[in-house]
Amino acid sequence: MGSYITFPELLILIPLLGGILSFSFKNDGLAKTSALVFSLAVLTVSVATLFFTDDSKYLLYNNVNYLWLKYLGANYYIGLDGTGRLLTLLTAIGFPLIFISSWKSEIKNLPAFLGLMLLSQAGLMGVFCAYDALTFYFFWELALIPVYFLCSKWGSERRIQATFKFFVYTFIGSLLMLIGIIYLYLHTDARTFEDGTVAAHSFSLSSFLNASISPTEQYTLFILFFLAFAIKMPIFPFHTWQPEAYDQSPTPVTMVLSGIMVKMGLFGVIRWLIPVFPAATLQFKNIIIILSIIGIVYASCLAIVQDNVKRLVAYSSIAHIGLMCAALFAVNQTSVQGVMLQMFNHGINIIGMWVVVDLIERKTGVKKISELGGIAQQAPALTILLVIIALANIALPLTNAFAGEFLMFSGLYNYNPWYALAAGLGIILSAVYTLNMIQKIFYGNTNSVTGLLKDISLNEKIALALIVGIIFVFGVYPQPLIDLTKEAAGSLLVRLR
Amino acid sequence: MNSIILSALLGVLMMFSGAFVKRTTLSKYFAFVGLAGLFASSVYELIARQPFFHIDVHDMVHTNNFNLAFIAIVLGCTLIYFLLNGSEIEKVGAHVSEYYALIFFILCGISIAATFNTLLMLFIGIEIVSIPLYILTGSDKRNLKSNEAALKYFLMGAFSTGIMLMGIAFIYGGNPNASFFIHNLEIGSGKMPVMIAVGLVFLLVSMSFKVSAAPFHFWTPDVYDGAPTVFTSFMSTIVKVAGFFAFIRLFESAFGVVQNQWQSLVLFITAATLIIGNVTAVFQQSVKRMLAYSSIAQAGFMMLAIFALNNKAKEGILLYSAAYSLATIGIFAILTKMKDYTIDGFNGLAKEQPLLGFAGLIFLLSLTGIPLTAGFQSKFFMLMAAIETGHHYWIAVLAVLLAAVSAYYYFRVIQAIYFKEPSPEGVVSGKLSSVYKLTLILTVILIIIIGIYPELIIGWLYS
Numbered sequence: 001m002g003s004y005i006t007f008p009e010l011l012i013l014i015p016l017l018g019g020i021l022s023f024s025f026k027n028d029g030l031a032k033t034s035a036l037v038f039s040l041a042v043l044t045v046s047v048a049t050l051f052f053t054d055d056s057k058y059l060l061y062n063n064v065n066y067l068w069l070k071y072l073g074a075n076y077y078i079g080l081d082g083t084g085r086l087l088t089l090l091t092a093i094g095f096p097l098i099f100i101s102s103w104k105s106e107i108k109n110l111p112a113f114l115g116l117m118l119l120s121q122a123g124l125m126g127v128f129c130a131y132d133a134l135t136f137y138f139f140w141e142l143a144l145i146p147v148y149f150l151c152s153k154w155g156s157e158r159r160i161q162a163t164f165k166f167f168v169y170t171f172i173g174s175l176l177m178l179i180g181i182i183y184l185y186l187h188t189d190a191r192t193f194e195d196g197t198v199a200a201h202s203f204s205l206s207s208f209l210n211a212s213i214s215p216t217e218q219y220t221l222f223i224l225f226f227l228a229f230a231i232k233m234p235i236f237p238f239h240t241w242q243p244e245a246y247d248q249s250p251t252p253v254t255m256v257l258s259g260i261m262v263k264m265g266l267f268g269v270i271r272w273l274i275p276v277f278p279a280a281t282l283q284f285k286n287i288i289i290i291l292s293i294i295g296i297v298y299a300s301c302l303a304i305v306q307d308n309v310k311r312l313v314a315y316s317s318i319a320h321i322g323l324m325c326a327a328l329f330a331v332n333q334t335s336v337q338g339v340m341l342q343m344f345n346h347g348i349n350i351i352g353m354w355v356v357v358d359l360i361e362r363k364t365g366v367k368k369i370s371e372l373g374g375i376a377q378q379a380p381a382l383t384i385l386l387v388i389i390a391l392a393n394i395a396l397p398l399t400n401a402f403a404g405e406f407l408m409f410s411g412l413y414n415y416n417p418w419y420a421l422a423a424g425l426g427i428i429l430s431a432v433y434t435l436n437m438i439q440k441i442f443y444g445n446t447n448s449v450t451g452l453l454k455d456i457s458l459n460e461k462i463a464l465a466l467i468v469g470i471i472f473v474f475g476v477y478p479q480p481l482i483d484l485t486k487e488a489a490g491s492l493l494v495r496l497r
Numbered sequence: 498m499n500s501i502i503l504s505a506l507l508g509v510l511m512m513f514s515g516a517f518v519k520r521t522t523l524s525k526y527f528a529f530v531g532l533a534g535l536f537a538s539s540v541y542e543l544i545a546r547q548p549f550f551h552i553d554v555h556d557m558v559h560t561n562n563f564n565l566a567f568i569a570i571v572l573g574c575t576l577i578y579f580l581l582n583g584s585e586i587e588k589v590g591a592h593v594s595e596y597y598a599l600i601f602f603i604l605c606g607i608s609i610a611a612t613f614n615t616l617l618m619l620f621i622g623i624e625i626v627s628i629p630l631y632i633l634t635g636s637d638k639r640n641l642k643s644n645e646a647a648l649k650y651f652l653m654g655a656f657s658t659g660i661m662l663m664g665i666a667f668i669y670g671g672n673p674n675a676s677f678f679i680h681n682l683e684i685g686s687g688k689m690p691v692m693i694a695v696g697l698v699f700l701l702v703s704m705s706f707k708v709s710a711a712p713f714h715f716w717t718p719d720v721y722d723g724a725p726t727v728f729t730s731f732m733s734t735i736v737k738v739a740g741f742f743a744f745i746r747l748f749e750s751a752f753g754v755v756q757n758q759w760q761s762l763v764l765f766i767t768a769a770t771l772i773i774g775n776v777t778a779v780f781q782q783s784v785k786r787m788l789a790y791s792s793i794a795q796a797g798f799m800m801l802a803i804f805a806l807n808n809k810a811k812e813g814i815l816l817y818s819a820a821y822s823l824a825t826i827g828i829f830a831i832l833t834k835m836k837d838y839t840i841d842g843f844n845g846l847a848k849e850q851p852l853l854g855f856a857g858l859i860f861l862l863s864l865t866g867i868p869l870t871a872g873f874q875s876k877f878f879m880l881m882a883a884i885e886t887g888h889h890y891w892i893a894v895l896a897v898l899l900a901a902v903s904a905y906y907y908f909r910v911i912q913a914i915y916f917k918e919p920s921p922e923g924v925v926s927g928k929l930s931s932v933y934k935l936t937l938i939l940t941v942i943l944i945i946i947i948g949i950y951p952e953l954i955i956g957w958l959y960s
Contacts, residue, residue, distance in 0.1 A: 068950075069950070069951065069952055070952065071812075071952055071955065071956070071959065072952075137868065138868045138869065141867060141868045142868060142869060145862075145867060149915070152912065152915070152916050153915060153916055159916075160912055160916055164905075164908060164912070167904070167908070168901055168904060168905070171901050171904055172897075172898065172901045175897035175898075175900060175901060176894070176897060178877070178880065178897065179880065179884065179890075179893050179894060179897060182877075182880055182881050182884045182893075183884055183890075185881075186881070186884060186885055
């Protein structure tokens with residue numbers, strides 16, 4: 001604690017201020033520019049954090065801990081570790097990409113839209129930085145509220161019902177987690193603050209790690225926490241809100257939901273669930289892996305038969321998240337590191353997928369695969385970029401997702417070959433539906449809908465080229481990400497011994 | 498102590514002023530100033546722990562940080578209520594200064610009910626609150642529904658008062674000291690004698706009736722719906738939390754030692770109140786009636802404090818009083834400005850009146866219990882209190898599941914405010930005064946401040 005501002009504070013404050021400021025703009029162009037500038041500022045800070053990873057020297061820049069509620073023992077405690085850096089980086093890259101790609105979209109009441117987007121970024125950053133359970137819970141819910149408004153205000157016809165279903169699902173999950181948090185809190189030791197006050201209990205992560213709870217209590221608490229995270233990810237059978245919400249949301253918001261928000265669930269498992277309940281993790285891991293694998297196969301099969309592009313991508317997202325969840329609960333060094341890599345890469349790739357889907361939907365006005373065809377002749381640049389992103393989505397070598405998926409599979413294989421085999425089915429199916437989609441949309445004959453299509457404009461080219469750039473850079477050289485997550489994965493696994 | 502005497506005096510003054518002052522606005526300003534003074538005096542007493550008046554009350558009333566803080570909260574909320582509803586109270590009828598007088602009498606009753614030390618003072622306090630309420634409920638004289646509500650409320654209220662008196666008589670006869678003093682009952686921690694047990698159950702029933710906890714809630718929707726909306730706002734918030742405060746004070750001081758013998762009864766009432774309130778509210782089309790059921794639902798959450806009776810419960814009831822009263826007074830103040838009281842009547846409010854829409858949003862989010870609002874903190878403390886008891890965790894799980902149900906009906910109004918198109922005739926009737934707007938902003942700010950820093954309120958318990 002000092003008189004300077006730390007990295008995590010900047011990561012939360014910049015989008016927060018940008019968001020509040022955005023509401024005051026009357027002019028759309030100004031709002032767009034300001035949102036982009038704020039999101040690029042966040043990106044700069046986030047990249048800078050990567051150079052200050054050595055906690056022995058830079059601890060003060062990476063952590064901040066204020067006394068918040070002294071009678072309760074809650075602190076405003078935020079900081080950065082390997083996982084936190086990775087996901088804040090993803091959030092920081094994601095938002096400028098989203099802003100650039102939707103630069104030309106016609107959105108009513110744009111300043112409010114961008115303001116809410118930036119507020120949700122602030123909430124997400126808070127989730128990834130929180131080290132105090134109450135702080136975490138606050139941000140966890142606050143990330144949801146702007147997204148609720150974005151979807152309900154700017155989505156398609158059935159948006160209100162779809163978004164409310166999404167809201168209620170996650171609200172129930174987080175309230176159950178709140179009960180878990182309170183129970184754990186009441187079983188932590190008393191703590192003394194710097195100013196001499198003594199609180200009976202504490203909400204900080206370190207006290208949670210040392211809470212005195214029996215294995216039986218751990219099992220129940222594990223379920224309460226896991227429900228919140230499982231709904232957010234989502235994994236089978238808690239996924240039913242997801243396809244509808246993705247389909248009905250405006251595409252920039254779908255990008256936030258599928259690229260970044262779903263990572264909140266995985267992040268919660270990594271930061272809170274596994275370290276706090278090691279015994280319960282070992283107890284339940286097989287059930288969760290099996291659920292995840294059922295989810296992978298089930299979602300992949302549904303993706304194959306979808307005619308709606310948005311729903312197809314939504315189901316493919318469930319399959320990918322299922323694989324990450326399965327690998328995470330295989331809990332060995334390779335698989336956990338693979339998950340961390342893949343959290344980042346999946347975020348980038350799925351945003352790329354949505355950019356393309358959004359382009360097609362905006363330019364042709366349809367999202368049914370059967371009504372499209374022959375776009376390659378009309379829009380060659382779009383096609384090339386999409387094919388690369390789609391191949392990255394099925395984790396071909398040389399693309400960024402390959403390293404992550406390879407690590408996840410090898411970790412899963414080490415844990416149990418049968419699980420790896422069953423999950424591998426998902427990869428094959430993902431090739432089926434992705435290639436099928438490419439073929440039907442881009443090749444074949446043009447029809448009346450696609451005949452008038454023009455190639456993509458500059459801002460879309462920039463966004464897609466940036467994504468493709470990231471895909472290749474981390475596809476050829478994933479080492480920086482591996483280095484970043486090594487320690488975090490290691491310290492997670494130590495808790496399980 | 499200050500508030501008991503000053504509010505009674507102000508009530509009498511207001512009543513006489515009605516005979517001499519013919520201009521209603523004048524009596525409105527007089528009431529504002531009087532209440533502001535009353536609020537200041539109660540805050541002074543809280544900070545200085547020194548009342549203006551030194552009267553030997555033979556320990557019939559007793560003040561401490563807990564109930565002084567509560568009285569300050571109640572008076573502060575009433576001040577906001579006056580500022581928001583000044584023009585609406587004038588519209589109810591011709592006898593404006595009498596309405597204010599009755600409200601001051603209610604405040605006097607609340608102060609007694611919050612500080613009582615003997616069962617008789619509890620009874621007097623509750624009656625001083627109830628009788629003016631019967632009149633206010635029926636104050637819209639030419640409206641049949643208002644008349645019906647008043648009669649219903651009076652009959653049911655009189656009945657429950659009778660039960661309360663009988664309970665007090667049993668307790669008096671049953672305890673070895675033949676005492677009315679709540680600290681002097683000497684019930685002992687063993688199995689309760691029959692007389693005490695019967696008295697306790699009678700008191701539990703009558704108090705549940707006053708706070709409209711199920712299954713004694715049946716009067717609530719009709720009375721709240723029939724009464725003029727401004728007075729519904731007052732009795733569903735300030736009067737209700739005062740009832741809870743008296744409830745918790747009675748059961749903690751008098752029957753705390755035998756908590757294990759009545760706890761399961763309270764548990765049943767809590768669960769029933771939560772379920773009935775939340776589930777019935779879902780089906781309402783009128784926002785006023787929905788708020789009536791939601792007040793039952795919120796009462797279910799406050800019942801958790803009586804179930805738990807620990808330190809967190811005390812903190813929780815203070816927070817809940819402030820959070821629930823502020824948000825509900827606010828949403829009622831918006832409701833009084835609407836042309837149409839159904840949920841569809843709120844369609845497009847944000848487009849026509851951005852300030853009203855935003856304030857309504859914050860009030861409803863607070864009632865749902867979303868973080869950063871006072872409503873979250875109050876629910877959070879209640880859950881902590883319930884879990885800290887160390888048993889019957891299911892009640893906490895039930896409470897949060899029904900909180901998710903409550904999101905359904907609160908969010909229907911939010912959806913109407915923000916995502917629907919306004920009707921061409923306009924949504925809001927009349928002009929909004931700048932005092933009204935400023936108070937609305939102040940209320941929103943207060944809700945957010947308490948939401949971020951609840952120790953602003955609960956800190957008083959420890960200072």
